[in-house]
Amino acid sequence: MSTEPADNARPLRADAVRSRALLMSAARDVFAVRGTEASVAEIAQAAGLGKGTVFRHFAHKDDLVVAIVDEMVDDLVATTEQLLHADDPAEGLRGFMTAGIELQVHNQAFCDVAAGAAVRQHPVLRGKIARLESAVEALVDRARRAGAVRDDITGQDVMLLLTGVYQTAAPMLPESPEIWKRYLALTFDGLQPAAARPLPA
């Protein structure tokens, strides 16, 4: 529940609950379009709040970014766990990669964080990313057992490739919004057992 304050906090007063909801909603919209570089003043204005209020709810701008991105990673974890039951294990894995890349295509803030913005190191986000990674590990295990991916591929590889495939396509996306499908397909070909040549340690 990232829309809630820290676990040990007392209940919020009614006006604070309202401020917080307005803030989260504005932050979702503004970050999605303008990325993590959107200013706190910009978000405060979109929420109809003073910027002091933003810092009352989130001590640092990064904490706000984390709260928003955390929600998105939650969604991605849920999607991943559903894909674990896909009929075709290979399609399950491809479905995860498609979801992760489309998230980057449609949300600038997620894209910034995935690409390695400093917020990545935030403890809350690190924990959530670890949860995602274990879900992905299960997805990869299943695909591997079905012979759909080579033996030497790990869940971490697939996680890292999520950013890699998106960043490969990124410079061309304004002109060719679907170009990421090309690089996802190319990457997927490299994951096939048929393509396997020994990888360096």
Added chain:
Amino acid sequence: MSTEPADNARPLRADAVRSRALLMSAARDVFAVRGTEASVAEIAQAAGLGKGTVFRHFAHKDDLVVAIVDEMVDDLVATTEQLLHADDPAEGLRGFMTAGIELQVHNQAFCDVAAGAAVRQHPVLRGKIARLESAVEALVDRARRAGAVRDDITGQDVMLLLTGVYQTAAPMLPESPEIWKRYLALTFDGLQPAAARPLPA
């Protein structure tokens, strides 16, 4: 000659020549370590100059970034043209990708710009990147004719994969500085004719 001012400029006075050399040298060092987010004040101080002097030589911080990155792309173009004569066409192509990725590993500013910092759109840099791309196109053509890469791969693909492979490895580099070799190998496997399955349009 990116250490020189614009083509149509009058010759610089002796003190300006010295300032410019100090500035370029400091910018090379500072940008390499701290990336494009290093402040102009930081570079001015490293050069022993007032920051007003920086803006006298480069009207915008971005122009200074471009001048420095431009030099690095020049070096990469030269490397690429030499690799065109490598004994093994596949090794020539792999050599280019290795050089491009190592540049990102060792130089934070190059890495920032390759990853899509706004400076990428600067006309001077766009031109230089286009030159690099045609050199890479020749390298790919040669590898394709030798049957070392699949038919549907272009020079642009290889250019884009340079960032992609680096960004895949980026989160792990502090712990595993050689991990990029794993993803380069994996990507290279995907480029093999044996791995080829039709790519989306």
Added chain:
DNA sequence: ACCTGAACACCGTTCAAGT
């Protein structure tokens, strides 16, 4: 408790004053 805007130390950029 909570909200707010003025104040602070930064940033890139401009420019008047010095040589």
Added chain:
DNA sequence: ACCTGAACACCGTTCAAGT
């Protein structure tokens, strides 16, 4: 011509003053 630092409009963050 060239160099410089003070001044400006931004940024994230703090905090005294208000309810």
